[in-house]
Amino acid sequence: MKIDKFKVEEWFNKYEKDAVYDLADTCVESLSVDELLRITGNKDRLIKEIFSRKLNYGDILGSPKLKKGISKLYKNQSPQNITPTHGAIGANQLVMLSMVEPKDKVVTVIPTYQQHYSIPKSFGANVKTLRLKEENNWLPDLNELENLVKKDTKLICLNNPNNPTGAVIPDEMLRNIIQIAQKSNAYILSDEVYRGLNHKGNPFSESIADIYEKGISTGSMSKVFSLAGLRLGWVAANKDVINKINSQRQYNTISISVLDDFFASVALENKDKIITRNLEKINIGKKIVMDWAKSEPLVTLIPPNGGTTAFVKYDLPLTSTELCKKLQQETGVMILPGETLEYNKYLRIGYGNNFDRLETALKIFSNWLRKQI
Numbered sequence: 516m517k518i519d520k521f522k523v524e525e526w527f528n529k530y531e532k533d534a535v536y537d538l539a540d541t542c543v544e545s546l547s548v549d550e551l552l553r554i555t556g557n558k559d560r561l562i563k564e565i566f567s568r569k570l571n572y573g574d575i576l577g578s579p580k581l582k583k584g585i586s587k588l589y590k591n592q593s594p595q596n597i598t599p600t601h602g603a604i605g606a607n608q609l610v611m612l613s614m615v616e617p618k619d620k621v622v623t624v625i626p627t628y629q630q631h632y633s634i635p636k637s638f639g640a641n642v643k644t645l646r647l648k649e650e651n652n653w654l655p656d657l658n659e660l661e662n663l664v665k666k667d668t669k670l671i672c673l674n675n676p677n678n679p680t681g682a683v684i685p686d687e688m689l690r691n692i693i694q695i696a697q698k699s700n701a702y703i704l705s706d707e708v709y710r711g712l713n714h715k716g717n718p719f720s721e722s723i724a725d726i727y728e729k730g731i732s733t734g735s736m737s738k739v740f741s742l743a744g745l746r747l748g749w750v751a752a753n754k755d756v757i758n759k760i761n762s763q764r765q766y767n768t769i770s771i772s773v774l775d776d777f778f779a780s781v782a783l784e785n786k787d788k789i790i791t792r793n794l795e796k797i798n799i800g801k802k803i804v805m806d807w808a809k810s811e812p813l814v815t816l817i818p819p820n821g822g823t824t825a826f827v828k829y830d831l832p833l834t835s836t837e838l839c840k841k842l843q844q845e846t847g848v849m850i851l852p853g854e855t856l857e858y859n860k861y862l863r864i865g866y867g868n869n870f871d872r873l874e875t876a877l878k879i880f881s882n883w884l885r886k887q888i
């Protein structure tokens with residue numbers, strides 16, 4: 516099956532290895548195994564436990580401990596509503612494989628993770644995009660959504676909190692989106708990979724799976740728990756959807772790794788400590804980016820409210836691809852061009868780690884900008 520190139524991944528593959536200052540990363544500084552085990556306060560016991568684990572296929576549908584830990588991230592999900600996957604990338608793909616057929620109508624917000632439009636397009640689905648706008652604080656325009664969603668629309672895709680803009684859909688707006696979906700009995704897939712990293716108030720806003728019968732939530736250990744190396748994600752949804760997903764899953768997953776299952780279960784048991792650590796880091800990084808954006812006349816930025824990325828608009832006669840290539844060649848600063856997310860004249864900056872490097876790189880970027888005028 517033909518599929519469009521995954522533009523963000525292509526960019527990373529091409530530029531990441533030569534970056535001196537990588538501002539394209541979306542993770543909060545990753546935890547080492549040692550750091551994770553220390554956080555638990557039970558390092559020695561856990562080391563014994565992991566060393567004695569047999570490396571078989573493990574629990575095919577995920578261990579009870581893992582599924583319980585994931586279900587506790589939701590208000591209304593039980594372990595039977597959860598299926599672990601190979602990262603959120605595996606979760607999104609399984610949802611598409613299970614729910615979308617050729618010619619089905621799919622509506623997705625952009626900017627978003629490219630899976631949400633390129634995978635259904637590759638199946639021959641009819642995909643319409645709702646372009647989020649800066650003037651709406653990067654939130655969906657509900658009138659536009661209502662016009663795009665037809666009576667036979669099968670699936671609406673959201674990414675909440677949004678990568679790259681950091682916008683968090685307010686709970687009330689989420690309920691309005693559900694009302695729109697209900698008119699056509701559409702499913703809503705919400706990629707909630709950054710859910711748990713709201714910057715103010717409760718770090719977890721409402722999950723679509725908790726408030727809509729046909730809501731499908733995907734999540735993972737990568738961002739919120741700083742454990743991208745585990746490659747562990749999940750789908751949370753009603754039993755019928757989970758059954759469909761599990762029958763697809765037999766063809767491409769079998770089970771998740773027993774080691775990933777083990778470490779993820781441990782992290783989930785210590786979620787408050789890890790999330791507190793991560794929000795502290797995010798607040799430091801966000802302040803650096805916000806202060807820089809305020810002092811840099813060639814850029815504007817709508818403050819992000821969740822997640823780890825900022826989507827910066829710039830004012831220069833260069834495409835975002837030209838800008839990022841030239842910037843990296845001349846300074847070693849790597850920033851992701853908005854064009855990889857279908858938005859020219861924007862740049863995505865990740866601010867979840869390495870704050871000295873972030874501060875230095877933004878200074879270098881500003882000096883470089885001066886020379887382009």
Ligand SMILES: Cc1ncc(COP(=O)(O)O)c(C=O)c1O
Nearest residue numbers: 602603604628678708735737748
């Ligand atoms: C919105 C979004 N969804 C899914 C993924 C994939 O995450 P994972 O590492 O869990 O596969 C990413 C990774 O950057 C992402 O930003």
